[in-house]
Amino acid sequence: MRLPTGVWLVVMLCLPCMADKGWYPGKQSPKNNKGAVRGDFIQSGENEQAAAGTSLGAKNLYEDNRSLKRRANTKRQRASSSTSSSASTSSSSTQLIFPTLAVGKDNSSLYYTNVSLGTPDQLQPLQIDIVEPYIWVISKDTRVQDNSSFNYTNFYTANASSTSEPENDSHLYHLDFVDSGAINGTAVMDILSFESISMNNQTVNSVNSSSNSNIWAKFTSKELTISNVSFFDTNDSTSSRGCIGLGGRITDDGVDINSGNFDDTFFYLETLRDAGIMKSSSYSLWLGGDVRPYYQMGRPDVADEVDCGKLIFGGVDPQYYYGPLKKFQKLSFLDRKTNALSEGYPVLPMGAIYVASDTGKSINVTAETFLAPVLLDSRYVFSYLPAEAIIQIAVQIGAIYVKELDRFLVSCSIASMGVSINFAFGDLLVTIPLQDFLMSTYNSHLNTTLHFSGGDEACFVTIVSNEEIGYNILGGSFLRNVYMAVDHEGGSIAIAKARRIQTTTVTILSDSDTVTSATTYLSPSLSTSREAKAITSGHIPYASLTNETIPITLSPSGTPSRQTAIPDQFTATIFSDGLTSTGRSFYNTYRSTTSTRTAPTEFESFSVTSTQSRSSNGVVKNYAGWRVKSQSLTMNYWIPHIFSLVLAFLSLTLG
Incomplete structure (x- = not known):
């Protein structure tokens, strides 16, 4: 395969315009100043407030919720090491149930799910965050840093909810997240409802109480509702959307982000476990339904993908992956500022990285013995890897680095050449099509893209040097190609190759009409089907442990650089x-x-x-x-x- 040999790039806009409009990825945040690309572009849309009317079951839940909150607050004021509150009687027998949420993708290429908070419901499209454990929302008073055109409309208003209660005397928290995001806000307790629930052909259950009498949960075929969930109502944020955290507890004494500062109501995965919805604090995530092509990545005029993934609480569903499911113990993260070690982050040991052609021939762009920790992060559009590996990848695919943009550019035509970037995790080799690491250079202000002199459109390569943030990150391009299952109680993560959505279009011609039909299916096909099973503490079903002793820790190396050093x-x-x-x-x-x-x-x-x-x-x-x-x-x-x-x-x- 061979790309055009032209060496001139025709840029359809001048630098002052690009700098003023801030259209290119990697625009610096004035707070963090690290150059990390999280894809937190501003979203605008219709105000989608949920209807005030509720079902009888939900109404009863709301009526009971205040008394539950009072008991919960009273309990938290006591020495709360006791967990011996009496259990109430469940309205249904205990069965294995795995509530499954639809995951969407917005036009900034980030994944989200719809959540409702309060009474009446206030719809919140919250970004999926597999790094942090907390829920936080955007309010009308939130100041979004470095986003002057902020026009978001799905706000949470605590005063408009009859079931909201302030937590911890409205103390103002500052949460400085490990992956460069940050928020300021107060803690609120309210009702939380997940919508777009699917059951994967399982029996529907209702759980009206739990082993912890301070928690009330209701689970039907359409909705999962939980009382007494605590979250952060922000007034200052580096992101234009709130988040629903799926990470483990964070150990970082002396700072607000430390999970020891908060009670169990701040960790909704544990709340779901305590309410009897699942057996452990766990989930699995599949994003293989994401079929957005590279030329739509990063374009603000692209509509959301409504259902391109699944978030499964408490279970593993083998229909979403193929090949072996490999389990790894999570690696530690060392905070150099506080010298605190935390085991809650999704950090895995990443082996050699390869560039492969469509014939299967490959070249290692690292070293045979390469092994480094990498953070999996669903809120990053870009991935961050060692500069040496990126330069080698650039050699192979013909990419050039533009200092003014701090990004590599390559001809978009390479997307059709079958090139892939392969990542080794133990004996599992994860193949990522190169086209998943490409992004359009489209400028919405001028309605144009960058082009090479020969006419080829230029694309951004969404792999950049880890010098910008100080450590390795694999973002959405990687995650859409894997199925991952997380057991927080056992401190482990399992990954496998994701089955991807494929579409076959058939056109039938006749004398009078032309009929086109599209069939959507998961690929590759599986010879047998296996049932979904529960993740229990210390056990991920179907997963085989990778028996490697890996004494490595993820820690930012030095001070992140705003500019990548490229020869x-x-x-x-x-x-x-x-x-x-x-x-x-x-x-x-x-x-x-x-x-x-x-x-x-x-x-x-x-x-x-x-x-x-x-x-x-x-x-x-x-x-x-x-x-x-x-x-x-x-x-x-x-x-x-x-x-x-x-x-x-x-x-x-x-x-």
């Missing part, structure tokens, strides 16, 4: 006349080999610069004369490194 021969420059130049073209993606090989990564030892000159109007021009300077190596030592570097540039291409 000049991979860079391009956007001029005021809309042209981008680079001294070399790496669009040859052929490789004459039949085996998997490891690419040398010697870039850290060199400072690679280009010969430059200026035109009459002062514009810098780059030429193909390259100098390689040794930073600390002697003449006798760095010559072979130059040779290996040249091999990396000119020989490492896929066949």
Whole structure:
């Protein structure tokens, strides 16, 4: 496969316009100043307040809720180590039930589910957050940082809910999340309802009480409602949407985010367990129904995908994955500011990374012994990997780096060439189509995209250097290709290859009419079907443990950099006349080999610069004369490194 060899990029807008409008991914947050791309673009839409009328069962729940809250608050004021409250009688026999929520995808390419809070219902499309354990919502008074065009309409108003109660004397909390987000807000207790419930052909149950008499839950075929759920009502946020947290408890003494500061009502997965809805604090997540193509990624004019995934409380459903389900113990996260170790984050040991062609031939862009912790994060559109690996990927796919955007660009035509990026987790190799790591360069203000001089449209590569945030992250592009099951009580995560939604279109021609029908199905097909099973404390059904002792910890390395250090021969420059130049073209993606090989990564030892000159109007021009300077190596030592570097540039291409 071969891409066009043009070296000029035609940019359809000038830099001042891009900077003023803030259209490009990676716009810096003034608070965090880390350059991390979470995709927290502003959403606007219709005000979707739920109807005030409720079912009789829900109405009874609301009437009972205040007395339950008073008892809960009284209990929290006592020394609350006791958990011996008497159990009430359940209205139905105990059965395995796995409430399943529909997951959507908004036009900023982030996943969400619909939640209602309060009485009457206040609809909240909350982003799925697998990192943090808390729920937080946006109110009308929320100040969204770095988002001057904030026009969100699905607000939560505590005063409009007859069942809301302030928590902890309306203390103002500051939660500084590990993945660069942050909120300020007060704690509120209210009723929470999940809608768009499906049962996966299971028996519907109603649980009217639990082992903890302070919790009331009702579960029907259409709705799951829980009393006494505590969450944060924000007045300051780095995100334009609230979140529903699926993470484990956080250990970080001395800061507000520490889970030891809050009682059980702040952890709704535990509340669901205590209410008898599931056997453990656990869930599984499938995003394989996400079929949004790369050319719609990042476009604000794209409609939401209403049902592109499933969030399953308390169980594993084998219909959503294929191949082995591999279980790993969660790795620790070290907060360098407080030196606190936390086991609650979804951190896994990531092995070697490969670039593969459609023929199955591949090249290792790391090292055979590469092993590093990686955070899985559903609120990141971009993924963050070691700079050396990204440069090697750029060599293989012909991407160039634009300093002004701090992003790699590549011809969008590579999306149809069958290239993939493969990630090793133990003996499980997860294949991600390269097109899932592409994003449109569309500018809604000018209704245009970036193009190469040969006419090819340019796409952003949504893999960037981990220098921007200080550690590795795999975001939505990775997660849509895996099925993951999480057992917080056992401290483990299991992942498998996700079955993806495929659509076959059939057109029937006749003399009088043309009929087109579309059939949607999960691929690949499975020879047998297995039933959904419960996740219990310490046990994820169908999962086999990866028996590896991995004494590694995820911790930010140094101070995150706002600018990625990329050697000049991979860079391009956007001029005021809309042209981008680079001294070399790496669009040859052929490789004459039949085996998997490891690419040398010697870039850290060199400072690679280009010969430059200026035109009459002062514009810098780059030429193909390259100098390689040794930073600390002697003449006798760095010559072979130059040779290996040249091999990396000119020989490492896929066949």
